[in-house]
Amino acid sequence: MPSRETEISSIGEFELIERIRQIVGDAPPGAGPSQGLVLGISDDAAVYRPTPGKVQLLSTDTFAEGIHFDLTFTSMKHLGWKVMTAGLSDIAAMGGVPRFATVAISLPGKVTIPMVEELYAGIAASMKAYAYVVVGGDTTGSAGNLTITVSTTGEADERHLIFRKGAVEGDYLCVSGHLGSSVAGLKVLQREKERFLSGKDGGTFTPNLEPYAPALERHFLPKPRTDLIALINDKVRVNAMIDVSDGLASEVHHICRESGVGAAVYERNLPVVAITQKIASEFGDAPTDYALFGGEEYELLFTLSDGEYAKLEEFTDDVSVVGRIVEKEQGVTYEREDGNRTPLEPGGWNHFSNAGAKHDDRPR
Amino acid sequence: MPSRETEISSIGEFELIERIRQIVGDAPPGAGPSQGLVLGISDDAAVYRPTPGKVQLLSTDTFAEGIHFDLTFTSMKHLGWKVMTAGLSDIAAMGGVPRFATVAISLPGKVTIPMVEELYAGIAASMKAYAYVVVGGDTTGSAGNLTITVSTTGEADERHLIFRKGAVEGDYLCVSGHLGSSVAGLKVLQREKERFLSGKDGGTFTPNLEPYAPALERHFLPKPRTDLIALINDKVRVNAMIDVSDGLASEVHHICRESGVGAAVYERNLPVVAITQKIASEFGDAPTDYALFGGEEYELLFTLSDGEYAKLEEFTDDVSVVGRIVEKEQGVTYEREDGNRTPLEPGGWNHFSNAGAKHDDRPR
Numbered sequence: 001m002p003s004r005e006t007e008i009s010s011i012g013e014f015e016l017i018e019r020i021r022q023i024v025g026d027a028p029p030g031a032g033p034s035q036g037l038v039l040g041i042s043d044d045a046a047v048y049r050p051t052p053g054k055v056q057l058l059s060t061d062t063f064a065e066g067i068h069f070d071l072t073f074t075s076m077k078h079l080g081w082k083v084m085t086a087g088l089s090d091i092a093a094m095g096g097v098p099r100f101a102t103v104a105i106s107l108p109g110k111v112t113i114p115m116v117e118e119l120y121a122g123i124a125a126s127m128k129a130y131a132y133v134v135v136g137g138d139t140t141g142s143a144g145n146l147t148i149t150v151s152t153t154g155e156a157d158e159r160h161l162i163f164r165k166g167a168v169e170g171d172y173l174c175v176s177g178h179l180g181s182s183v184a185g186l187k188v189l190q191r192e193k194e195r196f197l198s199g200k201d202g203g204t205f206t207p208n209l210e211p212y213a214p215a216l217e218r219h220f221l222p223k224p225r226t227d228l229i230a231l232i233n234d235k236v237r238v239n240a241m242i243d244v245s246d247g248l249a250s251e252v253h254h255i256c257r258e259s260g261v262g263a264a265v266y267e268r269n270l271p272v273v274a275i276t277q278k279i280a281s282e283f284g285d286a287p288t289d290y291a292l293f294g295g296e297e298y299e300l301l302f303t304l305s306d307g308e309y310a311k312l313e314e315f316t317d318d319v320s321v322v323g324r325i326v327e328k329e330q331g332v333t334y335e336r337e338d339g340n341r342t343p344l345e346p347g348g349w350n351h352f353s354n355a356g357a358k359h360d361d362r363p364r
Numbered sequence: 365m366p367s368r369e370t371e372i373s374s375i376g377e378f379e380l381i382e383r384i385r386q387i388v389g390d391a392p393p394g395a396g397p398s399q400g401l402v403l404g405i406s407d408d409a410a411v412y413r414p415t416p417g418k419v420q421l422l423s424t425d426t427f428a429e430g431i432h433f434d435l436t437f438t439s440m441k442h443l444g445w446k447v448m449t450a451g452l453s454d455i456a457a458m459g460g461v462p463r464f465a466t467v468a469i470s471l472p473g474k475v476t477i478p479m480v481e482e483l484y485a486g487i488a489a490s491m492k493a494y495a496y497v498v499v500g501g502d503t504t505g506s507a508g509n510l511t512i513t514v515s516t517t518g519e520a521d522e523r524h525l526i527f528r529k530g531a532v533e534g535d536y537l538c539v540s541g542h543l544g545s546s547v548a549g550l551k552v553l554q555r556e557k558e559r560f561l562s563g564k565d566g567g568t569f570t571p572n573l574e575p576y577a578p579a580l581e582r583h584f585l586p587k588p589r590t591d592l593i594a595l596i597n598d599k600v601r602v603n604a605m606i607d608v609s610d611g612l613a614s615e616v617h618h619i620c621r622e623s624g625v626g627a628a629v630y631e632r633n634l635p636v637v638a639i640t641q642k643i644a645s646e647f648g649d650a651p652t653d654y655a656l657f658g659g660e661e662y663e664l665l666f667t668l669s670d671g672e673y674a675k676l677e678e679f680t681d682d683v684s685v686v687g688r689i690v691e692k693e694q695g696v697t698y699e700r701e702d703g704n705r706t707p708l709e710p711g712g713w714n715h716f717s718n719a720g721a722k723h724d725d726r727p728r
Contacts, residue, residue: 014710038419038522038525039525039527042528042622043458043527043528043606043622044423044453044454044455044457044458044528044606044607045421045422045423045454045455045457045458045460045516045518046421046422046423047419047420047421047458047520047525048419048420048422049419049420049522050414050419050420052416055402055411055412055413055414056411056412056413056414056420056517057409057410057411058409058410058412058464058466058499058500058515058517059408059409059410059466059500060466060467060468060500060501060502060513060515061468061502062468062469062470062502062504062511062513063504064470064504064505064506064507064508064511065507065508066506066507066508067470067504067505067506067507068504089408090408090409091408091409093408093409094407094408094409094411096409100422102422102423102424102515103424104424104425104426104513105426106426106428106431106511108508135422136422136423136424137424138424138425138426138513140426140427140428140431140432141428141431142428142430142431142508142509142511143428143429143430143431143508143509144428144429144430144472144506144507144508144509144511145506145507145508145509147426147428147470147506147508147511147513149424149426149468149502149511149513149515151422151424151466151515152409153420153422154409156411158402158413161402161403161411163403163407164406164407164408242407242408243408258406258407346378
């Protein structure tokens with residue numbers, strides 16, 4: 001329980017906002033990320049000048065305690081970083097770069113002042129890493145759980161916009177980085193939590209998370225692939241793109257539905273790293289299931305022609321071809337290494353039927 | 365309890381979003397409010413073209429069940445209208461006009477599909493009334509209460525921007541419309557709810573809300589004062605402005621703090637209509653307390669010189685002079701009709717110490 005001194009009610013909302021302002025920097029208009037910012041936190045609305053000739057992007061994502069995160073094993077600083085990632089990833093998936101964001105938090109009584117300060121320290125770290133500025137938001141009480149909603153703005157050249165629609169039959173289906181580690185990390189955390197709560201070890205149990213560090217980092221500190229946007233915009237022509245927030249299978253379905261096409265996904269090409277295979281093996285799961293259905297990867301899934309892919313290969317080896325766009329009538333299929341082909345369901349965890357199941361589910 | 369057919373889990377998130385799209389119209393780019401809209405609900409982020417030469421405004425507000433609204437006496441349609449009002453009012457308070465909005469909802473199991481549809485029907489009514497478009501958002505489950513976060517964008521001429529800072533000693537302190545009805549309506553609703561729950565009438569009690577209709581409408585269907593913006597922008601020079609979302613007293617303090625001035629507020633000039641006086645009288649309250657400390661009025665509070673006020677009077681009689689800006693050292697004072705002058709505390713309900721108190725508290 002919070003002590004008297006750390007209760008938010010002991011300082012009130014205005015003092016709390018003042019502390020948040022100090023942490024996120026309330027940058028005066030100037031160079032760098034705050035260029036074009038006329039007014040940040042301090043008034044009824046933030047004000048900024050759009051870059052002439054650019055279109056504006058806007059994305060909103062909510063993270064609810066008990067649905068998207070579990071405070072028993074998530075630090076507030078990691079949570080701050082993570083809640084900002086979804087919007088940054090959404091902006092990247094349009095071919096844009098982030099500019100400004102607002103953060104709205106609903107705080108139950110159990111959340112203390114130091115916890116809020118840690119949350120914003122994580123947000124400030126994300127701001128610094130990805131060159132954008134938090135310019136406003138809202139702080140309210142909550143009669144239930146902690147809920148955080150982030151709205152992120154970005155900019156793009158209109159000719160560089162990449163939509164979900166646009167995939168063409170014959171396109172390669174590509175994904176950046178690797179898949180499945182985030183949900184693998186989550187499974188380890190949930191297992192260790194259960195062991196701890198079970199008290200089987202007479203209360204002496206200490207989670208040993210060290211061997212799983214790469215998966216845990218992936219889960220707690222996911223990185224939006226803003227690093228690929230300049231390459232994708234300037235060097236190749238991508239036909240359709242989406243970020244992998246809700247599992248590869250679900251995102252492939254989004255692209256196919258919006259583009260009016262089908263797709264074949266190949267098991268043999270799914271990018272799964274060693275730690276994910278190790279964790280899947282511990283749980284007796286197929287690592288490819290983590291890759292297909294695990295959420296919160298924040299990699300980019302995109303389609304482009306053979307010729308464009310050949311160009312892309314010259315610049316990066318961080319992209320895998322995981323399938324091919326086919327005609328709509330063939331639907332979305334999954335081709336196993338043994339050649340067996342089955343329909344690929346969108347999958348992903350449905351957070352309406354699994355409220356409290358602690359699995360992250362980040363579709364829009 | 366929701367029946368099997370009306371549970372959101374029976375259709376899943378994508379079908380739910382599809383229904384929302386149909387209700388809010390997913391307007392294709394075109395004339396009217398959707399002019400400049402490149403892409404609404406359907407992708408990772410909404411895309412729109414800023415009007416050349418205008419600055420962009422962004423505001424975010426959260427409404428949490430049990431803090432900002434009580435579903436036992438609030439219809440989902442009214443709630444939909446109301447959650448959009450805060451952002452529209454914030455944009456107006458900067459001297460801007462609204463363009464686009466996102467709506468993020470965290471839905472506990474008790475919220476059914478028809479309830480969500482009603483919520484968006486209220487949102488659609490607000491869109492139509494104020495000529496803006498909902499272009500995205502997020503829908504997630506909630507392990508706690510219903511929470512709704514709205515982000516609203518708008519545009520303004522940079523030379524027309526009106527900040528909280530800018531008030532000058534000697535300025536008139538003016539407020540549009542009238543104050544106190546929203547909290548008066550809320551008090552009636554809470555009283556009738558208690559009567560109903562007490563069961564004193566053997567379960568036959570039916571609330572008689574008819575005599576209070578104007579206050580209830582003010583509480584359930586608050587109207588942002590976008591109608592005054594053209595007048596304020598084109599005909600007069602306003603020095604500072606804020607909307608009255610958290611009570612007049614609190615907003616006067618905001619203007620004074622940001623402008624480095626003091627203010628004297630006059631009891632005799634507070635605009636309170638008959639229904640508010642009637643309700644206050646029933647509760648044995650001072651109607652001026654409702655005007656000073658009641659939230660969610662969404663009127664505009666602004667300061668301007670005598671000369672500018674004289675010009676304003678030619679165009680509208682819907683503005684009252686409620687005080688005067690004075691030097692900082694005099695602080696913020698309240699002058700009663702008997703001439704007695706006392707410090708005016710910011711007041712407003714602190715929702716961190718009153719979680720669950722069901723009083724709305726909408727500061728930023």
